[in-house]
Amino acid sequence: MSSTARGARARARMEVTAAIKDEARRQLAADGAAKLSLRAVARELGMVSSALYRYFPSRDDLLTALIIDAYDSLGAGAEAAHREVADAGPVRRWTAVCEAVRGWALGHPHEYALIYGSPVPGYTAPDTTVAAASRVGLLLIGIARDAHQGPGPVRPPLPAGLRPEAERMAADLAPDLPPETVTALVAAWAQLYGLVGFELFGQFNRVVEDRETFFRHAVTRLAHGVGLAQEC
Amino acid sequence: MSSTARGARARARMEVTAAIKDEARRQLAADGAAKLSLRAVARELGMVSSALYRYFPSRDDLLTALIIDAYDSLGAGAEAAHREVADAGPVRRWTAVCEAVRGWALGHPHEYALIYGSPVPGYTAPDTTVAAASRVGLLLIGIARDAHQGPGPVRPPLPAGLRPEAERMAADLAPDLPPETVTALVAAWAQLYGLVGFELFGQFNRVVEDRETFFRHAVTRLAHGVGLAQEC
DNA sequence: ACACATTCGAGAGCACTGCTCTTGCTCTGG
DNA sequence: CCAGAGCAAGAGCAGTGCTCTCGAATGTGT
Numbered sequence: 001m002s003s004t005a006r007g008a009r010a011r012a013r014m015e016v017t018a019a020i021k022d023e024a025r026r027q028l029a030a031d032g033a034a035k036l037s038l039r040a041v042a043r044e045l046g047m048v049s050s051a052l053y054r055y056f057p058s059r060d061d062l063l064t065a066l067i068i069d070a071y072d073s074l075g076a077g078a079e080a081a082h083r084e085v086a087d088a089g090p091v092r093r094w095t096a097v098c099e100a101v102r103g104w105a106l107g108h109p110h111e112y113a114l115i116y117g118s119p120v121p122g123y124t125a126p127d128t129t130v131a132a133a134s135r136v137g138l139l140l141i142g143i144a145r146d147a148h149q150g151p152g153p154v155r156p157p158l159p160a161g162l163r164p165e166a167e168r169m170a171a172d173l174a175p176d177l178p179p180e181t182v183t184a185l186v187a188a189w190a191q192l193y194g195l196v197g198f199e200l201f202g203q204f205n206r207v208v209e210d211r212e213t214f215f216r217h218a219v220t221r222l223a224h225g226v227g228l229a230q231e232c
Numbered sequence: 233m234s235s236t237a238r239g240a241r242a243r244a245r246m247e248v249t250a251a252i253k254d255e256a257r258r259q260l261a262a263d264g265a266a267k268l269s270l271r272a273v274a275r276e277l278g279m280v281s282s283a284l285y286r287y288f289p290s291r292d293d294l295l296t297a298l299i300i301d302a303y304d305s306l307g308a309g310a311e312a313a314h315r316e317v318a319d320a321g322p323v324r325r326w327t328a329v330c331e332a333v334r335g336w337a338l339g340h341p342h343e344y345a346l347i348y349g350s351p352v353p354g355y356t357a358p359d360t361t362v363a364a365a366s367r368v369g370l371l372l373i374g375i376a377r378d379a380h381q382g383p384g385p386v387r388p389p390l391p392a393g394l395r396p397e398a399e400r401m402a403a404d405l406a407p408d409l410p411p412e413t414v415t416a417l418v419a420a421w422a423q424l425y426g427l428v429g430f431e432l433f434g435q436f437n438r439v440v441e442d443r444e445t446f447f448r449h450a451v452t453r454l455a456h457g458v459g460l461a462q463e464c
Numbered sequence: 465a466c467a468c469a470t471t472c473g474a475g476a477g478c479a480c481t482g483c484t485c486t487t488g489c490t491c492t493g494g
Numbered sequence: 495c496c497a498g499a500g501c502a503a504g505a506g507c508a509g510t511g512c513t514c515t516c517g518a519a520t521g522t523g524t
Contacts, residue, residue, distance in 0.1 A: 009492070009500075032350075034266060038482065050484080051502050059482065110350075118264075118349025119433055130438070162449045165442040173439070186440060187427065187450040193435075194426020195419065201351055203425075206362070207405070208418060210397040217394045218419040225457065241471075241521065271510065282513080283473050291511065 017055050019045060021069065024062055025111075032110045033063060063114070068132050070111040075135025077104045082139055090147035090228040091220060097139050098192055098219035105196045112200060116193055137189055141174050144185050147228045148177055155180035155227060181227055188222045195219070249287050251277060253301065256294055257343075264342045265295060295346070300364050302343040307367025309336045314371055322379035322460040323452060329371050330424055330451035337428045344432060348425055369421055373406050376417050379460045380409055387412035387459060413459055420454045427451070 023041045038059050042049040056062040081100030085093050105112040115133075158166050158180055166179035174182055195218055198204050199211050208214050223229065255273045270291050274281040288294040313332030317325050337344040347365070390398050390412055398411035406414055427450055430436050431443050440446050455461065 007492075013500090037480085039480080048503050049482085050504080053483075054501060113350030116429075116433070116435075118345030133435075159449060162442075162445050165440070165445055168441065169439065183446070183449065184453070186446075187453070190430040190435070190450075191423030191426045193430065194423045197348075197429065198422040198425065201348070203348075203365075203422070207401065208397070209400065210394075213394050213397055214415070214418075217391060217415065218422075221416070221419070221457070225453070239521070245471090269510065270512090280474050281511085282475075285512075286472060 013055070020052060020055055020062070021065055024066060025069070028066060028110050028114070029108065033114050036063070038062070064129070066111070067115055068129050070108070070115050071129060071132035071135070073108070073111070074101065074104045074115070075132060075139075077101075078136045078139055082143075090143050091223045093143050094140070094223040094226075094228055095216060095219050097136065097143070098222070099216065101136060101192065102196050102199070102215055105200050109200055112196075116197060117201070140185060140189055141177075144181055144226055144228065145174060145177060148181060155184065158183065184226045188226050191222060192219060245287070252284060252287055252294070253297055256298060257301070260298060260342050260346070261340065265346050268295070270294065296361070298343070299347055300361050302340070302347050303361060303364035303367070305340070305343070306333065306336045306347070307364060307371075309333075310368045310371055314375075322375050323455045325375050326372070326455040326458075326460055327448060327451050329368065329375070330454070331448065333368060333424065334428050334431070334447055337432050341432055344428070348429060349433070372417060372421055373409075376413055376458055376460065377406060377409060380413060387416070390415065416458045420458050423454060424451060 020041060023044050024036060027036050027040060027044075036059070038052055038056075039049040041062075042052045056065065078097050078100045081096050081103075082093060085096045088096075105116075155178070162183065163179070166183045169186060170177060170179040170182040173186075177185075195215060199208070199215065204211060252273060255276050256268060259268050259272060259276075268291070270284055270288075271281040273294075274284045288297065310329050310332045313328050313335075314325060317328045320328075337348075387410070394415065395411070398415045401418060402409060402411040402414040405418075409417075427447060431440070431447065436443060
């Protein structure tokens with residue numbers, strides 16, 4: 001309420017801020033993060049470049065805002081896709097989330113590159129981003145949790161050296177899941193983005209043609225690896 | 233022979249070209265691709281910026297040269313690591329190659345970002361790069377080939393929709409391997425870089441601590457997934 | 465051995481970038 | 495109502511990629 005009613009001044013500020021982000025997002029989608037120019041954004045909005053610094057203290061701050069929005073957009077897309085199959089089995093839900101990630105990446109390549117490609121220049125992930133960044137991960141953890149309600153099949157035992165780390169990760173991420181599952185989950189989480197990145201960044205050129213089918217199969221096997229399937 | 237004896241002119245050109253690339257690589261390693269500046273390279277080399285254009289027609293061409301060198305450096309590192317365990321079993325060789333990739337990435341983060349992060353701005357992969365880029369992939373294929381000499385365990389059958397694509401990939405990449413294996417191989421290949429990228433780009437911060445152990449375990453499971461182990 | 469042609473380095477210059485500082489105008493809270 | 499805060503505008507600095515021109519050094523053909 002205070003955010004909307006607190007004066008016309010504040011409202012105008014919000015609107016201009018949103019307009020700047022929108023135009024910046026347009027340029028980001030069109031030409032990539034490297035060619036995003038504060039001056040061009042200002043020009044397109046009919047203001048002078050120095051005026052823009054009242055809203056974002058630097059170009060990197062603008063990019064950081066776009067990064068957070070991108071994480072949120074990706075997370076919202078994944079959550080929406082998950083919601084549509086909320087009643088299905090774990091594997092189906094898992095692949096739905098994975099395919100939502102892939103779909104979002106293909107639809108927003110430059111934004112994906114911004115958050116999962118190389119961090120722009122000096123790469124510092126402010127703590128503000130971690131909440132937005134973990135939405136997809138939380139979704140995947142939730143699916144694994146639901147699948148492990150009953151006494152699941154025993155995973156291959158962890159090597160002795162990994163056990164402390166696996167238990168630490170489990171305690172941090174999902175105390176109700178066995179460390180073997182959490183370890184597999186974290187690995188699958190990273191591997192998912194390997195698949196998406198390779199397709200998006202052209203590494204699959206002249207290698208994989210029917211990428212959608214290939215991806216669906218690969219993430220299905222990922223789901224099996226995490227132990228989401230009935231039998232192993 | 234002609235490359236060395238063909239006049240002092242050509243030799244000087246080679247030397248200057250190499251000096252430019254070396255200095256550019258230094259700046260790349262120090263500050264990342266975004267901050268690589270032709271003028272700064274020229275300044276450091278004691279020449280004027282316009283002179284540099286006699287050797288590289290644009291900044292992007294310089295970056296392309298660095299990309300090819302990076303692929304070659306990574307490939308050479310992986311091959312060297314593989315050579316040292318050439319007599320070991322397939323899983324051992326597989327993990328050795330994977331760990332070499334990880335080690336190279338940690339040692340050359342900005343160069344890794346250049347080739348496996350977001351392609352710089354306009355991202356066009358010239359055909360010149362594909363040979364250098366496929367060295368690690370060929371290594372992994374070779375390991376799988378050696379492991380599948382005898383009649384290996386039957387992989388879970390491919391879904392019907394993937395079969396044509398799997399057979400096409402197998403025909404292109406490794407006609408002597410079963411399509412199931414080739415499919416798993418390509419997926420594992422991409423997933424490997426997902427693991428490396430997540431560690432390198434900070435996605436594992438506050439998630440995975442003992443990254444070396446985690447990575448070794450993850451790529452071992454990757455090897456099992458490709459069918460390199462004795463029993464499944 | 466000489467003249468020609470090619471290659472190269474240097475400098476000036478253009479259009480662009482991120483960012484700062486100062487100058488005024490406008491709007492708002494007490 | 496009016497002092498002070500918020501804001502846009504302009505000039506300006508240092509840096510960038512890239513182009514063009516102009517001498518000078520250099521290698522080559524006759």
